[in-house]
Amino acid sequence: MTSPVYASETGIKFRPEAMKPERLYHCIFKGKAMLVFKDSQDVLNCYEIEDPGLVEKISKCSDDGELEALFDDYLAETRLNC
Numbered sequence: 801m802t803s804p805v806y807a808s809e810t811g812i813k814f815r816p817e818a819m820k821p822e823r824l825y826h827c828i829f830k831g832k833a834m835l836v837f838k839d840s841q842d843v844l845n846c847y848e849i850e851d852p853g854l855v856e857k858i859s860k861c862s863d864d865g866e867l868e869a870l871f872d873d874y875l876a877e878t879r880l881n882c
Contacts, residue, residue, distance in 0.1 A: 803827070805836045816844055824864045833858040 804818040807829040819825065819838040826835050833849040835858075849855055854874065861867040 805834065807834075814844065816842070819844075824867055826858055826861070826867060828855065828859045831855060 802815070803825060804815040805825040805827050806813050807827045812827060812829050812834050814836065816838055819836075821838050821840050821842070824835060824837045826833055828834075831850075831852070833855045835847040835849065837845050839845060849858065857870055857874075858867065861870055
């Protein structure tokens, strides 16, 4: 089955009806990461990440739990460097 968020030759495709609320989805398109989640009111929230190092780490994540752990670590590192 295709993920609810995926990259095709023509761009990023969304299937909101297949998304679970409050779950983070991602795909990589043209060297950028797109993060998407549907909130409890069925509103889609989308974020684009361009940082090459972070995009590479995101591309290696296989599931949402791994992706959430990546961002927890990233935020912890960011706070330490401030």
